[in-house]
Amino acid sequence: MRIFKFGGASVKDAAGIKNVYEVLQKVGYEDVLLVVSAMGKTTNGLEIVIKNYFDKSAELNSSVQEVKKYHNQILMDLFEDDKNEVFAAINTQFTDLEYFLAHNKSPNYNFVYDQIVSYGELISTTILSHFMNFMGIKTQWLDVRNFIKTDANYRDAEVDWELTQKNIAKNVKRKILNITQGFLGSDENNFTTTLGREGSDYTAAIFAYCLNAESVTIWKDVPGVMNADPRYFENASLLNQISYREAIELAFYGATVIHPKTLQPLQKKEIPLYVKSFINPLLKGTSVAKGVDLEPYLPCFIVKRNQLLISLSSIDFSFIMEENISEIFALFHRFKIKVNLIQNSAISFSVCVEDKFDTFKALNAILSKKFKVEFNENVTLYTIRHFDDKATQTVEENKIVLLKQVSRETMQVVTKEV
Numbered sequence: 242m243r244i245f246k247f248g249g250a251s252v253k254d255a256a257g258i259k260n261v262y263e264v265l266q267k268v269g270y271e272d273v274l275l276v277v278s279a280m281g282k283t284t285n286g287l288e289i290v291i292k293n294y295f296d297k298s299a300e301l302n303s304s305v306q307e308v309k310k311y312h313n314q315i316l317m318d319l320f321e322d323d324k325n326e327v328f329a330a331i332n333t334q335f336t337d338l339e340y341f342l343a344h345n346k347s348p349n350y351n352f353v354y355d356q357i358v359s360y361g362e363l364i365s366t367t368i369l370s371h372f373m374n375f376m377g378i379k380t381q382w383l384d385v386r387n388f389i390k391t392d393a394n395y396r397d398a399e400v401d402w403e404l405t406q407k408n409i410a411k412n413v414k415r416k417i418l419n420i421t422q423g424f425l426g427s428d429e430n431n432f433t434t435t436l437g438r439e440g441s442d443y444t445a446a447i448f449a450y451c452l453n454a455e456s457v458t459i460w461k462d463v464p465g466v467m468n469a470d471p472r473y474f475e476n477a478s479l480l481n482q483i484s485y486r487e488a489i490e491l492a493f494y495g496a497t498v499i500h501p502k503t504l505q506p507l508q509k510k511e512i513p514l515y516v517k518s519f520i521n522p523l524l525k526g527t528s529v530a531k532g533v534d535l536e537p538y539l540p541c542f543i544v545k546r547n548q549l550l551i552s553l554s555s556i557d558f559s560f561i562m563e564e565n566i567s568e569i570f571a572l573f574h575r576f577k578i579k580v581n582l583i584q585n586s587a588i589s590f591s592v593c594v595e596d597k598f599d600t601f602k603a604l605n606a607i608l609s610k611k612f613k614v615e616f617n618e619n620v621t622l623y624t625i626r627h628f629d630d631k632a633t634q635t636v637e638e639n640k641i642v643l644l645k646q647v648s649r650e651t652m653q654v655v656t657k658e659v
Contacts, residue, residue, distance in 0.1 A: 279361025
């Protein structure tokens with residue numbers, strides 16, 4: 242089987258749904274399983290519903306109606322007759338959502354989050370399945386929660402691989418277009434769980450692994466994986482192939498290639514992953530597979546903006562040793578500060594971090610009691626895999642270099658504008 246994953250941008254409106262149909266006409270749909278995300282910004286809309294629910298806001302009902310209105314417009318654009326059974330099916334799902342909001346007793350935010358946000362994927366796949374049937378492609382709609390079983394760690398659930406493998410092997414029919422939801426699973430009590438960051442890509446990898454699939458294709462609005470973000474670099478080039486190892490390295494440094502947890506099950510069975518354009522589906526795109534690290538072999542640039550460079554030095558000129566570093570990292574963990582680069586000398590220790598939760602001020606108050614603390618805000622971290630002199634010049638030109646670190650294949654440079 243081939244596994245196709247379509248993200249929210251590809252199904253954000255009626256034109257997007259129709260385009261998925263066109264893509265399938267061009268690349269085939271026999272022995273295919275589609276993993277589909279929520280439509281457009283639906284997850285954001287449902288997060289507003291969750292906020293209003295916990296705030297006991299008078300806006301709760303209207304925020305649900307906003308999500309309903311968005312999907313109803315897509316239905317009206319896709320189907321000529323509002324008596325089509327899809328209208329009743331979607332209405333039932335919204336009724337179930339409203340029932341949960343009225344009767345839930347759990348105060349656990351993460352549990353409630355998963356139960357509510359999951360309706361985005363359930364609704365999008367229901368609409369897509371009905372539209373394919375309407376257009377003459379017979380489908381099997383699968384509730385992914387009956388297949389992917391997890392623990393009860395809501396919002397970042399761990400997959401029970403043995404049970405999941407059994408469910409998928411037994412219940413997925415071949416020779417038909419299967420459509421299921423990304424991002425979701427369920428625990429032993431059949432409550433909905435979600436799989437965390439890049440969950441829909443991960444879902445595609447889980448099905449591929451359990452079905453010994455021929456390949457996984459992630460359909461995006463770009464021609465494939467580029468060696469740099471075109472927003473920041475002119476003349477960004479398409480990478481034809483990336484090895485599993487290289488893709489994991491790039492993801493580790495922050496490239497939005499493919500999340501490592503998606504690649505790991507594919508690598509185990511050497512299942513190739515393709516990143517292709519849903520605008521031009523017959524283009525080759527990028528393959529992530531066993532083989533050469535990069536083709537073509539080019540420097541790859543990763544940019545992280547709005548970083549914080551912190552330098553700590555001992556007040557009494559004593560060495561910064563393992564016990565100091567472990568204490569510092571425990572504080573970073575406590576304040577949810579993500580470390581992207583480390584450099585240390587005998588009496589100083591520098592880190593480039595993300596202060597995503599705006600906790601550095603409180604952390605600084607603690608660190609300042611024991612260390613001399615210097616910091617630069619709003620710096621940029623450039624990572625260059627397979628760097629050369631020209632690539633180095635590109636990122637350092639017209640900038641002040643605050644810190645530079647070089648290993649065999651990777652250079653990292655922290656800069657600020659002149």
